[in-house]
Amino acid sequence: TDLDTFITGLPKAELHLHIEGSLEPELMFALAKRNAVTIPYASIEDIRAAYAFGNLQDFLDIYYAGADVLRTARDFHDLAAAYFDRAAADGVLHAEIMFDPQTHTARGVAFETVIEGLLSGMAEAEAKHGITSSLIMSFLRHLSEDDAFATLAEAGPWLDRIAAVGLDSSEVGHPPEKFARVFAAAAAKGLKLVAHAGEEGPPAYVWEALDVLHVDRIDHGNRALEDEALVARLVAEGMTLTVCPLSNLKLCVVPEIAAHPIDRMLALGLKATINSDDPAYFGGYVGDNYRAIAGGKGLDRAALATLARNSFTGSFLPAETIAAHL
Numbered sequence: 001t002d003l004d005t006f007i008t009g010l011p012k013a014e015l016h017l018h019i020e021g022s023l024e025p026e027l028m029f030a031l032a033k034r035n036a037v038t039i040p041y042a043s044i045e046d047i048r049a050a051y052a053f054g055n056l057q058d059f060l061d062i063y064y065a066g067a068d069v070l071r072t073a074r075d076f077h078d079l080a081a082a083y084f085d086r087a088a089a090d091g092v093l094h095a096e097i098m099f100d101p102q103t104h105t106a107r108g109v110a111f112e113t114v115i116e117g118l119l120s121g122m123a124e125a126e127a128k129h130g131i132t133s134s135l136i137m138s139f140l141r142h143l144s145e146d147d148a149f150a151t152l153a154e155a156g157p158w159l160d161r162i163a164a165v166g167l168d169s170s171e172v173g174h175p176p177e178k179f180a181r182v183f184a185a186a187a188a189k190g191l192k193l194v195a196h197a198g199e200e201g202p203p204a205y206v207w208e209a210l211d212v213l214h215v216d217r218i219d220h221g222n223r224a225l226e227d228e229a230l231v232a233r234l235v236a237e238g239m240t241l242t243v244c245p246l247s248n249l250k251l252c253v254v255p256e257i258a259a260h261p262i263d264r265m266l267a268l269g270l271k272a273t274i275n276s277d278d279p280a281y282f283g284g285y286v287g288d289n290y291r292a293i294a295g296g297k298g299l300d301r302a303a304l305a306t307l308a309r310n311s312f313t314g315s316f317l318p319a320e321t322i323a324a325h326l
């Protein structure tokens, strides 16, 4: 349709994407075979049938299990290449992709294997599609501060290839404050900072991400809307929120897309963006997320264009590159 064409044609950046969450069942099956890894599924349909989640933890358990098929640099290359093919088809010009090194190093896969595979997929995508990208190294918040520090140390040889650090995994019970010192150390190394906050966790975690971690972006941020003073703070700072509508639906953060607060976020003056989070698990890539909110919320073209524009102004691209995209 016309609207589909409009959405695909909107120049956009993707700012909230877990590369491990772009592992499609077909590739999971193929990599299990290639690496002789046993997975608890008999077929691709079986994998898809397992993707019914009651909350974030239900999803995370399945997501970490799925990542077990990723073993070699070629696997990480293929994973990234498949994502960029989908992103390019959706009109994504730039992507800042998260990876979870601890998910792999804990299984005996070397940090170097993970990052070199991803970097090679990113280089190929730039040559093939002209899509630019950078890496956000995310710490798993259910693991310790020491473990995060060890991961930051392992990243040392590749720091010039990493744009930012992030914070993901089980939110409730693992407040941002737990990682205050690691984030300070990352900032001292010149890295940008992002953190998941207010997805399932309370507004207090969003305050902490701002005041204790000093983040440059908030991933999700939905529950900030419960706190008027917090909304005022986010608006005053022009803080970008990386919102993920289909993720919110699949993880029961919202009961239906019609109830998603994206329109309220825009009306309040928040710098919201649209992202896919874990597209292989949540039923769609970034274009599907734009289409879902266009249909489910009746957002007009001007609102969709604002969201796409926010994805560049909220990116970590140099100012002159951002200006060239607007």
Ligand code: ES4
Residues within 6 Å of the ligand: 018, 021, 056, 063, 168, 169, 170, 196, 199, 247, 277, 278
């Ligand atoms: C995630 Cl949706 C979400 N929330 C927290 N951590 C994550 N890791 C991958 N997807």
Ligand code: ZN
Residues within 6 Å of the ligand: 016, 018, 168, 196, 219, 277
């Ligand atoms: Zn996420």
